[in-house]
Amino acid sequence: MKKTASIELTNVAVEFPVFNAASMSLKNRVLSAVTGGAIDRQHDGSVIVRGLQNINLKIAAGERVGLVGHNGSGKTTLLRVLSGIYHPTQGQAIIQGECVSLINISLGIDPEATGRENIRLRSAMMGLTPIQTNERIEEIIDFSGLGDFIDMPFRTYSSGMQLRLAFAVSTAIRPQILVMDEWLSTGDEDFKERAEQRMKDVVHGTEILILASHSREILQANCNRLVWLEHGRVRMDGEVTEVANNYFPTNT
């Protein structure tokens, strides 16, 4: 029996070292050791960017958390902390449960390989075992609606078809924690409807949803909690309409 998913961030801060070409290279380290003295610190040029500061978040199973914030407010960084990619430089992040992020749904796809091979690649990348993939592969092919094209190289697909395949595989999983940067929607009208339905199924199937989005509609339709990030801090955290009313300009 799996433990129920939960996320707990206490006093989390994330600091990025930004190495410009100068500090990235060993040459400068060696040279500065040779030249020595006070200059090297200025010449070293490593800058620390505070991506996140003082984040306290407790997310329990059943919560659908929306993330809002302007560009550069730390949404992506927080998504990466929540999916266990960045370990906080300060504070603690306890993440219970397997987590899949649908940030770039084409990750791992090889254009030269056939659609079928790509399904296997992509699902392996998302953490499915070959047995699990075999159980789902027919359903995925069916959903993608690619028919006989499934055994053709991926590069021969139109961009719409490529997206459909990526979408079909990426949404075939039911992780405990699902992290998304923007809602996935794709394809022509007919596919869009089915895709929408499938996204709903995925979202309902997970215990915790974390969704960063700029769309009020989508956030209101799918979330029951909204976190507003500003300059790497939580500006507001609460019920969807309340936060949305404050974050989104009133005329929309």
Next chain:
Amino acid sequence: MSLPPKTALSNAWLDIYSALHKFHLIATLGWQDVATRYRRSRIGAFWLTISMAIMIAVLGFVFGTLFNQPMSDFLPYLAVGLIIWGFIATVINEGCTGFVSAEGIILQVRMPLFIHIMRILWRNIIIMGHNLLILPILFLLLMKPVSLEALLVIPGVVILILNVAWMMLILAVVCARYRDMTQMIQNLMQVLFYLTPIIWSAALLPERAGTAMLDFNPFYHLISIVRAPLLGDAPTLTNWIYSSLMMLIGWVVALPFFGHYRKRVPYWL
């Protein structure tokens, strides 16, 4: 950020342990890497075999004549050496960019970092497998008998792989932080190719200078424990001791090192 050594060690172990549990992923990715390269070619990955065979033939002709060596001994020696060296040099070089080239995956999917190392290892094992096909053909052509010692190649290959694995692990971490390191290692590997008895044989070296040059070359020992059995000799005890000790010490260093810096790697990409 400084971790007590015990946590670092268990971090590293946890990472490697869960990577080994995802072997299906490693196998899929590694195989895909090889398949992609030769996707639209008719004979596919056997191009590897062919180009290696040509290299062996040409180098064999040139250096066999230069060194005045009997071809029936020199060709197998050179073939085995080149194939093993090809493996070592590629895994070390690709190990340097192990994390850097997997940036897209690392920043998006939480998976053990050691997977990226294993993927490189696995695809190069596949490539080495293709190259090894040359040996039975060559041995048949030269009517060279294979003795029972050849079985020693199995522990030899295992020790070789376990050795390059820790080197790759350390290099992947260091090169993610210091990008110039990759170039340095590539240069070093090029130089080592000439310093290691691959195209020349250890017997040609003058007595005293030779032993120093060989004993301190880790790759000489690693190549020997695989090459000697295939050629029908047992590797020397020194070769075995050296390689095994290097494996032990290497991992003892690599594990805490990796455990300590593992969490920083995504920040460096």
